[in-house]
Amino acid sequence: MAIILILDDRATNRNIYARLATAIEDGVSVEVFADPLDALEWLEDNRVDLVITDYKMPGMDGAEFTRKFRAMPGGLHVPIVVITAYDDRSFKLRALDAGATDFLQSPVDHFELVTRARNLLALGRQAPAGEEGPPPEAPAGRDALPEPAGPAPKDLADPEGRGRILEAIPALISLADRDGRCLYANRAFAAESGASPAALPGSSIAQLLGPERGERSRLGDLAVFGSGEALPAYQEEVAGRRGERRRWLTTKVPLRDAGGAVAAVLTTSFEMTGTAPGDG
Structure with a gap:
């Protein structure tokens, strides 16, 4: 059973992302947090298969949360999707430097979130448990990921x-x-x-x-x-x-x-x- 952690200070976003997570695959368990510190505390004693986090949050942004999670035991290979309303390269570079796996632009395309999350879960499962190494990367050339549904x-x-x-x-x-x-x-x-x-x-x-x-x-x-x-x-x-x-x-x-x-x-x-x- 996949466990997905959703972190966003906006309740509406948490509600939507949690519902979308149920469409990723059968038997998904979702943990939802509004505060990065609460999420990190939970992660100290629990495993997770995928993290979806907002970038802009009060107190600690998504890049800093990603950096802290990557430094935790078991946090190295977990795919992390950062959602940002900013189309600024500097924000993405900061999140990438912290260890983000992929990005989604807000407002989020719901089909794209489900598809990318499904792909990243499969990718994360390929990492041997306990093996050290770089965090997982999204499939080469983001264009390799399925595009949102076409009009046909x-x-x-x-x-x-x-x-x-x-x-x-x-x-x-x-x-x-x-x-x-x-x-x-x-x-x-x-x-x-x-x-x-x-x-x-x-x-x-x-x-x-x-x-x-x-x-x-x-x-x-x-x-x-x-x-x-x-x-x-x-x-x-x-x-x-x-x-x-x-x-x-x-x-x-x-x-x-x-x-x-x-x-x-x-x-x-x-x-x-x-x-x-x-x-x-």
Whole structure:
């Protein structure tokens, strides 16, 4: 059973990363911390197979946490993913110097996190227990890692590949083209919309989501197509089928074709009902 440690001072991020971790592989155990010192104290007496840490945290940043963990018994070969909102080479160099294995840019592409984490878990298991040596490195040339899901429905629906990951993520996931048509939606999205999974491809995403949420989603998609950049995560409060208020945290990221043009927008919504509105 894989044990994954998640470190982030923002409660919303911890919640999302913990949910994503359950899609990495069966039987994952997740330990979540808000304070680097608490995480290091836990690591003194417990093993871990993968660490996912934010870079910017009060008191101790992700690079310093990585350096301290690498110096601990059993910490040398554990893959460490650092998540940073900074696209500054100096931050990455500092984390690399401390022993980071890989990076993800915030806002995080959920499919990419799951895929990279899965690869790094496999990589970490190749290191002989107790053997000294350099910390594990990500597969040569980051381009060797699988790219985020592309716009072709046949690729997304591949039960042995990308579609399997997207179906496993505990969130509503949909893929829309420039005209707002659904190219793909997972089973959770189909269940939430009340539509048959077979009827989703080609349907209007806005109509499936309802007037208020659908219009907001469509405007977000157009913004991504226009800028070519992911939208910052945003919260939505939507009435459920029984009139109850439900809260969702939604992200939108662009998916590009072979020529680099934005071909579709991938939308992921995690339900946050039950957490404090200002949490994190």
